[in-house]
Amino acid sequence: MSGGKKRDFIREIIAGDLSAGKNGGRVVTRFPPEPNGCLHIGHAKSICLNFSVAEENSGICKLRFDDTNPGKESGEFVESIKEDVRWLGFDWEDRLCFASDYFDKLFECAVYLTEKGLAYVDDQSSDEIRRLRGTLTEPGHDSPFRDRPPEKNLDLLKQMKDGGFGEGEKALRAKIDMAAGNINMRDPVIYRILKTPHHRTGEKWNIYPTYDFAHPLSDAIEGVTHSLCTLEFEDHRPLYDWFVEKLSHRLGSSRPRQIEFSRLDISHTVMSKRLLSELVENGAVSGWDDPRMPTISGMRRRGYPPEAIKDFCDKAGVTKQKSTIELELLEHTVRERLNKTAPRRMAVLDPLKLVITNYPPDSEEMLPAVNNPEDPSAGSRQVPFSGVLYIERDDFMENPPKKFHRLSPGTEVRLRYAYFITCEEVVKNDDGSIRELRCRYDPQTRGGNAPDGRKPRGTIHWVSAGHAARAEVRLYDRLFEEKTPSASGGPLKELVNPASLEILKDVPVEPSLADSQPGDIFQFERKGYFAADEDSSGMRPVFNRTATLRDSWKK
Numbered sequence: 001m002s003g004g005k006k007r008d009f010i011r012e013i014i015a016g017d018l019s020a021g022k023n024g025g026r027v028v029t030r031f032p033p034e035p036n037g038c039l040h041i042g043h044a045k046s047i048c049l050n051f052s053v054a055e056e057n058s059g060i061c062k063l064r065f066d067d068t069n070p071g072k073e074s075g076e077f078v079e080s081i082k083e084d085v086r087w088l089g090f091d092w093e094d095r096l097c098f099a100s101d102y103f104d105k106l107f108e109c110a111v112y113l114t115e116k117g118l119a120y121v122d123d124q125s126s127d128e129i130r131r132l133r134g135t136l137t138e139p140g141h142d143s144p145f146r147d148r149p150p151e152k153n154l155d156l157l158k159q160m161k162d163g164g165f166g167e168g169e170k171a172l173r174a175k176i177d178m179a180a181g182n183i184n185m186r187d188p189v190i191y192r193i194l195k196t197p198h199h200r201t202g203e204k205w206n207i208y209p210t211y212d213f214a215h216p217l218s219d220a221i222e223g224v225t226h227s228l229c230t231l232e233f234e235d236h237r238p239l240y241d242w243f244v245e246k247l248s249h250r251l252g253s254s255r256p257r258q259i260e261f262s263r264l265d266i267s268h269t270v271m272s273k274r275l276l277s278e279l280v281e282n283g284a285v286s287g288w289d290d291p292r293m294p295t296i297s298g299m300r301r302r303g304y305p306p307e308a309i310k311d312f313c314d315k316a317g318v319t320k321q322k323s324t325i326e327l328e329l330l331e332h333t334v335r336e337r338l339n340k341t342a343p344r345r346m347a348v349l350d351p352l353k354l355v356i357t358n359y360p361p362d363s364e365e366m367l368p369a370v371n372n373p374e375d376p377s378a379g380s381r382q383v384p385f386s387g388v389l390y391i392e393r394d395d396f397m398e399n400p401p402k403k404f405h406r407l408s409p410g411t412e413v414r415l416r417y418a419y420f421i422t423c424e425e426v427v428k429n430d431d432g433s434i435r436e437l438r439c440r441y442d443p444q445t446r447g448g449n450a451p452d453g454r455k456p457r458g459t460i461h462w463v464s465a466g467h468a469a470r471a472e473v474r475l476y477d478r479l480f481e482e483k484t485p486s487a488s489g490g491p492l493k494e495l496v497n498p499a500s501l502e503i504l505k506d507v508p509v510e511p512s513l514a515d516s517q518p519g520d521i522f523q524f525e526r527k528g529y530f531a532a533d534e535d536s537s538g539m540r541p542v543f544n545r546t547a548t549l550r551d552s553w554k555k
């Protein structure tokens with residue numbers, strides 16, 4: 001056990017198996033995504049668990065694509081999933097596998113079950129199969145085709161494979177027990193006819209194995225020892241074990257064991273590929289990697305560091321309790337990381353012009369500014385200063401309440417890293433709105449300290465107007481205001497928080513920010529963390545707000 005992690009129940013089970021000498025002392029896990037969408041942070045939990053558990057026990061973890069539904073899957077999703085796993089910091093080395101690599105072996109297993117009288121071809125439609133399957137309280141009824149002799153079944157199965165029947169005309173079912181208390185054991189379908197080309201096997205197959213059949217057998221083929229999955233598969237475990245028992249001797253020496261844990265769920269978002277793809281398809285978001293999405297690619301674009309996602313998965317823990325974690329905890333974890341690593345810069349999101357009337361006309365100077373007070377090794381940079389600046393509009397109030405510590409007529413504030421200033425005049429537009437402030441500065445306070453030791457009550461940030469670069473800033477907020485949007489029943493698109501994206505087109509920023517590269521993350525002082533987006537051009541960088549500065553529960 002490495003990293004001093006406390007042992008969850010899965011790590012306990014694995015430690016127990018190892019000390020009992022099971023599996024020859026090996027630990028083999030797999031992360032098994034279906035390539036029918038991009039990964040979300042729930043998948044990150046499974047990735048962290050599978051890869052870490054293997055590593056802690058000198059075992060291995062495979063990346064296996066569960067590609068048994070050709071209609072919804074694509075090679076593009078395969079590539080995006082690989083990129084996401086790599087970005088999270090995990091390496092499957094040469095252990096990239098696909099269930100479709102095993103289609104021949106899986107078919108041989110189906111033939112074997114059929115020969116042994118453990119599977120049969122059913123002519124009923126899927127609706128009829130469902131109708132006769134019974135309910136939780138009533139047993140199912142045998143299909144009229146259940147007792148076909150094995151030779152006949154074999155012949156029909158081969159015809160299914162060769163394309164002799166249309167979709168839905170036949171299915172191969174395991175012959176288990178139509179009266180079983182567990183509905184999954186009531187003769188589940190193991191092969192269905194699908195005339196859809198597959199992104200890897202092309203037109204070769206007219207029939208495809210179901211997940212319930214392919215998953216345990218793929219695990220057995222790969223020598224997986226612990227098959228970790230989410231709780232919704234708990235009721236499938238007897239079936240998993242049935243296939244392993246009947247077939248694993250044909251596939252290798254391993255007897256994989258399925259263990260279920262509770263899924264990661266987060267408030268104010270949805271965590272299912274089906275719902276996420278609905279948002280993508282109906283244009284409610286700009287794509288799978290929209291920075292509001294709970295996808296790995298969205299979070300990457302938003303500026304969440306992979307380490308923060310892993311920290312968060314650690315905090316969520318591995319249990320069998322269903323729970324929803326507050327989105328704030330994820331944001332807090334992101335801030336914790338970024339506070340230590342993000343260089344500070346100044347940007348003025350809602351600019352108000354400020355003229356320093358006693359600053360020598362047409363002059364400028366460079367002032368040193370600390371890059372990260374949390375990290376002395378980050379050093380400092382030079383920021384240009386002049387007599388015409390921008391400050392945030394809400395850092396000034398003409399008639400402030402008592403507790404207002406920023407700029408107002410007659411009060412002195414500190415300009416961060418620069419000088420103390422006092423506001424002397426408010427210049428207004430015809431409509432009464434404020435056009436600019438006219439202030440005096442104290443040349444004795446260069447660097448933000450006065451020789452007489454006086455201290456203004458407030459410090460505000462600024463950008464020199466003549467030196468500023470211009471940026472587009474995208475302010476992101478939670479995608480849904482509702483805590484559990486999936487429970488509302490209505491169309492998701494209508495629940496999207498209208499304030500989840502606000503675009504500021506022309507934000508004055510420190511000139512050094514013009515050179516940002518996509519993925520660079522900064523703290524804009526007093527405003528939050530911002531990540532340079534891939535849409536950035538040298539002319540006009542785009543910054544995505546990763547997070548605000550403070551935890552909302554502290555507001």
Ligand code: ATP
Nearest residue numbers: 032033034042043045046229230263264271272273
């Ligand atoms: P979704 O419900 O979002 O479509 P899925 O389970 O169908 O997810 P898969 O690609 O089949 O998606 O999942 C790959 C692995 O990730 C599975 O082992 C699954 O159990 C696990 N997984 C999926 N969602 C979560 C989650 N929210 N928390 C933890 N593990 C998850």
Ligand code: MG
Nearest residue numbers: 033034066211
């Ligand atoms: Mg699935």
